[in-house]
Amino acid sequence: MSDLDLLSLPRLASLRLSPDGERLIASMSRPAPEGTKMRAAIWAFDPTGDGPPRRLTRSAPGESVGAFLRDGSLLFTSARPDPDRPKDEEDENDEIGRLWLLPASGGEARVLVGPSGGVDDVRAARDADVIVFSASVYPGVTSLAADRDRHKERTKAGVEALLFEGYPIRRWDHYLGPRERHLFAAPMPSGEERMADPVDLTPDAGQALLETRYDVTPDGATIVTGWSVTTDLTRLHERLVALDRAGGERRFLSPDDGHWYSEPACSPDGRWVVATRSEHGSPERIGDQTLWLVDLASGEGRDLTPDLDLWPHGPLWMPGSDAVLFTADRGGGAAPLRVELATGDVTVLTAE
Numbered sequence: 001m002s003d004l005d006l007l008s009l010p011r012l013a014s015l016r017l018s019p020d021g022e023r024l025i026a027s028m029s030r031p032a033p034e035g036t037k038m039r040a041a042i043w044a045f046d047p048t049g050d051g052p053p054r055r056l057t058r059s060a061p062g063e064s065v066g067a068f069l070r071d072g073s074l075l076f077t078s079a080r081p082d083p084d085r086p087k088d089e090e091d092e093n094d095e096i097g098r099l100w101l102l103p104a105s106g107g108e109a110r111v112l113v114g115p116s117g118g119v120d121d122v123r124a125a126r127d128a129d130v131i132v133f134s135a136s137v138y139p140g141v142t143s144l145a146a147d148r149d150r151h152k153e154r155t156k157a158g159v160e161a162l163l164f165e166g167y168p169i170r171r172w173d174h175y176l177g178p179r180e181r182h183l184f185a186a187p188m189p190s191g192e193e194r195m196a197d198p199v200d201l202t203p204d205a206g207q208a209l210l211e212t213r214y215d216v217t218p219d220g221a222t223i224v225t226g227w228s229v230t231t232d233l234t235r236l237h238e239r240l241v242a243l244d245r246a247g248g249e250r251r252f253l254s255p256d257d258g259h260w261y262s263e264p265a266c267s268p269d270g271r272w273v274v275a276t277r278s279e280h281g282s283p284e285r286i287g288d289q290t291l292w293l294v295d296l297a298s299g300e301g302r303d304l305t306p307d308l309d310l311w312p313h314g315p316l317w318m319p320g321s322d323a324v325l326f327t328a329d330r331g332g333g334a335a336p337l338r339v340e341l342a343t344g345d346v347t348v349l350t351a352e
Contacts, residue, residue: 072104129188130220136179
């Protein structure tokens with residue numbers, strides 16, 4: 001094997017375990033036939049290691065793992081063509097991300113929703129048939145149908161101009177807009193139906209949800225997300241926000257102290273939210289990063305890892321809601337760790 005052969009090795013990401021613990025799903029990326037880019041597909045693995053891996057999806061655009069529904073069906077996003085696309089969508093771009101459902105019982109995947117601006121991520125409630133997804137829409141529209149109509153009007157008029165009335169306006173190598181990232185929620189449709197009319201939970205988000213992560217409580221009643229604050233351009237930061245799915249109310253779960261609260265994860269019992277809390281550094285002091293635990297009902301929070309001399313990230317809950325798993329850079333590599341809610345004791349789960 002040469003050093004260049006390393007580029008062709010399969011790359012695994014986005015591990016998900018089915019609710020019954022029988023299937024482990026991951027995205028596996030390999031070089032596309034032309035050799036100029038990586039192409040992802042979804043594979044199923046036997047958690048016991050006895051059975052062989054099995055490929056579940058195959059398409060030129062590739063697929064990204066989303067979430068399991070409580071019946072074991074798999075949600076994923078992909079820009080693969082929709083064979084059942086409605087007639088009013090036939091003139092739209094084929095390369096947008098759509099939300100797909102792969103039934104637990106097997107069979108072909110089907111589209112649940114395909115907004116004009118595309119779907120980029122999805123979460124599902126653990127104990128309810130509720131789906132939450134993020135999609136890009138034009139400011140001020142009241143539904144995905146209205147967003148589609150706005151897109152058709154812009155295209156027909158040949159409008160390509162971008163109007164910026166706030167910050168940020170650019171991310172890495174591209175300008176932002178004219179669409180904004182919003183969060184939508186909808187019940188799982190029955191039979192072969194598509195989502196009828198997903199509810200926009202963040203109609204006034206602006207760019208507050210740009211590259212933020214979110215999660216949903218097991219009962220599907222509350223969505224917790226990061227919320228970017230850009231009022232002071234010298235102190236950009238992110239807060240935690242709880243969104244009520246039924247009433248649309250919004251409340252902050254973290255103080256406005258200038259720190260970054262991100263990567264929220266809701267506990268299986270629906271009581272807690274854990275997130276990473278990152279401080280801004282200064283010439284005199286390196287900013288710290290810890291795990292922040294919030295009581296979802298009261299909004300009271302505390303540092304879960306005050307004495308940890310590492311930077312935790314990617315928190316995940318244990319099934320009993322009594323401990324949190326996370327990773328941290330340690331000794332030149334990434335190590336998995338566990339922290340107990342009751343005592344704050346931290347355990348490194350690997351020897352090296």
